[in-house]
Amino acid sequence: MSDMIKSKAAIAWGPGQPLSIEEVDVMPPKAGEVLVRIVATGVCHTDAFTLSGDDPEGNFPAILGHEGGGVVAAVGEGVTSVAVGDHVIPLYTPECGECKFCLSGKTNLCQKIRETQGKGLMPDGTTRFYKDGQPIFHYMGCSTFSEYTVLPEISLAKVNKEAPLEEVCLLGCGVTTGMGAVMNTAKVEEGATVAIFGLGGIGLSAIIGATMAKASRIIGIDINESKFDLARQLGATDCINPKDYDKPIQEVIVELTDGGVDYSFECIGNVDVMRSALECCHKGWGESVIIGVAGAGQEISTRPFQLVTGRVWKGSAFGGVKGRSELPGIVEQYLRGEFKLNDFITHTMGLEDINEAFELMHEGKSIRSVIHF
Ligand code: NAD
Ligand code: AHE
Ligand code: ZN
Ligand code: ZN
Secondary structure, eight states, rough: OOOEEEEEEEOOSSSSSSOOEEEEEEEEOOEEEEEEEEEEEEHHHHHHHHHHTTOOOOSBBBBOOEEEEEEEEOOTTTSEEEOOTOOEEEESSSOOSHHHHHHHSOOSSOOHHHHHTTTTTTTSOOEEEEEETEEEEEEETOOOOOOOEEGGGGEEEHHHSSOOOHHGGGGHHHHHHHHHIIIIOOOTTTTTTTEEEEEEEEHHHHHHHHHHHSSSEEEEEEEEEHHHHHHHHHSSSSSEOOGGOOSSHHHHHHTTSSSSSSSSOOSSOOEEEEEEHHTTOTTTOEEEEEEEEOOOTTTOOOOOHHHTTTTTEEEGGGGGGGGHHHHOOOOOOTTTTTSSSGGEEEEEEEEHHEEEEEHHHHOOOOOOOEEEE
């Protein structure tokens, strides 16, 4: 394929501005790259975080979106692992299989293209998107808020065509992240006690993971009580609103759980809550996993004594999942009915209404809005 194509896309022209729906030019995929027609994409809080201007890596103008599902429309020279017509999920955490990180077996954080990806560029240092000749940046290597997007081959998981892309797009970020943080990062075991801070798409997925892991107690914490019904349906045993207490929420949880939980997860991006999440863990062994993304310049703190006395602080990106080798299997689990995705889809809309998806998120009215192209 050698011609550029026209694509409907939502452009983020600058921080804090609504997205603008425009027609962009998409250049053909170069060697090792793939053109994908996006069928559906979720809107994750990280898209809003970058749009807000808080992301130190935010580049503008850009096409945001990183929770998509699509169909391969064309392949560049040398691409062998996917073909036209394959169903794919874009990966913001690629898997090259040959970098030091991939070979370590200790992390899913492939670094092969991380530098250019963080600059909003393809691995060769250029962009495939233009508007009236002006280059538009890629985002997280995905840019799923465009009908057509170009990705490196290593940033695509090929998945079963039976799976509805309008639902499994959520496995491109939110659901995989929450479930994976519980299963892969923390490795929650049967009978463990768990606290999950923030019951959006990520926190609710962490509840699914904790339920699958047969945790004995799953405490959901949120300041928006409208999230509690679904949290309970998915397996939360307790739902707590910190605003109902006149003492720090970590003290409440420590009292409720005879000394603290075995595992906690921060799914908000609030550094004060990250501290609470660590400090509600049991002395001697409790582990707290940070999933939420905090803005530029923010830092976490606690008394080192919290760690000296055995609590562990760690983080998780994309649930520790290696996208190309593991995501297709997670799609199969979904197809076998091991977990549901439609519970999360509170709203669907066309790309022209994407700003409404951001408003619903900020108002706390949605879990996931899914954009259908
Ligand atoms: P969301 O907006 O859907 O959910 C956040 C939830 O936190 C909401 O229910 C909100 O009411 C609640 N909340 C806000 N402030 C709170 C507080 N002080 N105490 C208790 N609850 C509070 O967001 P999401 O899409 O679920 O994403 C959650 C976070 O995870 C974001 O920071 C996002 O950037 C991050 N994230 C990280 C990864 C990763 O790989 N590490 C992946 C996806 C998302
Ligand atoms: N660019 C930000 C950090 C953003 C961040 O932490 N992203 C997560 C994924 S969030 C998905 O919704 C991630 O995977 N991080 C690992 C990585 O390599 O980006 C900043 O602070 O600079
Ligand atoms: Zn995300
Ligand atoms: Zn790699």
